[in-house]
Amino acid sequence: MTEELLIEHTIAYVKETLQNAEGGHDWFHIERVYKNSLNIAASEKANLLVVKLGALLHDIADSKFHGGDDTVGPAKAREFLKTQKVSEEIIDHVVKIIENISFKGGNVQQQFKSLELDIVQDADRLDALGAIGIARTFNYGGFKNRSLYDPDIAPKLQMSKEEYKASKAPTINHFYEKLLLLKDRMNTKTGRRIAEERHQFMEQFLQQFYDEWNGKK
Numbered sequence: 001m002t003e004e005l006l007i008e009h010t011i012a013y014v015k016e017t018l019q020n021a022e023g024g025h026d027w028f029h030i031e032r033v034y035k036n037s038l039n040i041a042a043s044e045k046a047n048l049l050v051v052k053l054g055a056l057l058h059d060i061a062d063s064k065f066h067g068g069d070d071t072v073g074p075a076k077a078r079e080f081l082k083t084q085k086v087s088e089e090i091i092d093h094v095v096k097i098i099e100n101i102s103f104k105g106g107n108v109q110q111q112f113k114s115l116e117l118d119i120v121q122d123a124d125r126l127d128a129l130g131a132i133g134i135a136r137t138f139n140y141g142g143f144k145n146r147s148l149y150d151p152d153i154a155p156k157l158q159m160s161k162e163e164y165k166a167s168k169a170p171t172i173n174h175f176y177e178k179l180l181l182l183k184d185r186m187n188t189k190t191g192r193r194i195a196e197e198r199h200q201f202m203e204q205f206l207q208q209f210y211d212e213w214n215g216k217k
Contacts, residue, residue: 003049006084010056013080017060022143024136025062029127033058036123040190046115050090053081054097054120063102064165074098097121103164103178122191125182130198133179134205141171148172149213175206 001009015027037055041048057080061073074095081091096112101121127133141148147170155176159167169177183199186192 001085006049006086007052007056009084010053010080014056014060017076023139024143025059025064025140029136030056030059032127032132033120033123036126036194037120040119040122040188043190044115044119044188046119047093050093050097050116051119053086053090053094054101054116055123057081057094058098058101058120058124060098070099070102103182118187119191122186122188122195125186126191126194126198128179129182129195130201133198134202137174137179138171141174144168146171149209172206172209175202 014030018025018027018030021027034052034055037051038048041051057073057077059073060080061076063070063072077098078091078095081094093114093116096114097117097120100110100112100117101124103125128136138148146168149172150170153170153173155169155173156163156167157177159177164177167173167177179202180199183192183195186195
């Protein structure tokens, strides 16, 4: 099978699998991460096939929607890639990307490192920043029926993986518990450059939000 056909099959599989997904983790999220990955990879000497497959399959079964089970996504990706007769070496690399891409509260040590993971992870994190990041955050907060903001509930900056997954905090807290931390955790030069701009946009949004909340504007 040609690489082009493999990518076509993978896109079709992802679209079908995520057709009823929550709006911040649907096919359009995958598509944006895929495009971000290709943009970042253009400045790096990476295995493009691994980058493409890692980006397309990174959220094939996000643990947030599977009872917190981190093993579902990697297993589904491995099963699909085997049906496409992809080499074990490529499959193992893609699965390791899926297993290690998540933020998980920011306090979990990554068990695997590669340039391809760096690229896909940066691309995924970029989609959590800027205007899209803000939209996705409030969409997920609504999906989970969380309050917008509660001045009496402070963000928790030192959470375990388990605490992070179980959090029911107001949506605004998520900016401090994850989104505003991402700029300084980017792996690539291109990722850092784009993240800086999107980070600034989010800070402007938060200032406007608080001004409106407090009746200043």
